[in-house]
Amino acid sequence: MSAKRTVQSISPAVLRGLTEEGRAPRLLDVRTPAEFRTAHISGAYNVPLHTLREHRAELLSHLDEEVVLVCRSGQRAKEAEQALAEAGLPNLRVLEGGMNAWETAGAPVNRGPERWDMERQVRLxxxxxxxxxxxxxxxxxxxxxxxxxxxxxxxxxxxxxxxxMGVLLSKLPYNRGPRTDISTVIAGLRATA
Structure with a gap:
């Protein structure tokens, strides 16, 4: 039986400090495109969790520096961390509390059209x-x-x-948003390397 790995994390305050100093790590936001469009950290790349799992080998060669994984609360980011770690990528951290904690800390976000988050839709x-x-x-x-x-x-x-129910609701056109094109993400990663 293998020992459970410890997921490394980074607080919103530390990440914000690094960002403001111009030393921001690569940010991969693993939420859906619709969630990403609603609000995201400047400079983040949107690679939804299912896309990341499917294309992790392609992403691996473009993520040689420190990477911080972001989602709404931290759960999907932990799953993404596990998938990338299993593929051999070191230097992975998860944003503690995800975008919820980032926004609560008053950190800046790029905003798009407002959408109800998935939890609110499930409750409705x-x-x-x-x-x-x-x-x-x-x-x-x-x-x-x-x-x-x-x-x-x-x-x-x-x-x-x-x-x-959240998985089913995420398949509605309202929640899908534009599909993430992995070649565009990789081109962006290459350009900022």
């Missing part, structure tokens, strides 16, 4: 299903069980730190 859809099935269940016996199933799914999502 899950709450609407539970409310609707609860009300319809007054007239139609058994419909309330749909709401019970949603509640079970949310409980599992919390325990497993995954969310099937």
């Amino acid at each position: 859809v899950a709450g609407s299903i539970v409310l609707t099935t609860g009300l319809v269940g007054i007239l139609v016996p058994g419909v309330h069980l749909v709401g019970t199933a949603v509640g079970a799914g949310l409980t599992y999502a919390a325990l497993s730190n995954s969310c099937a």
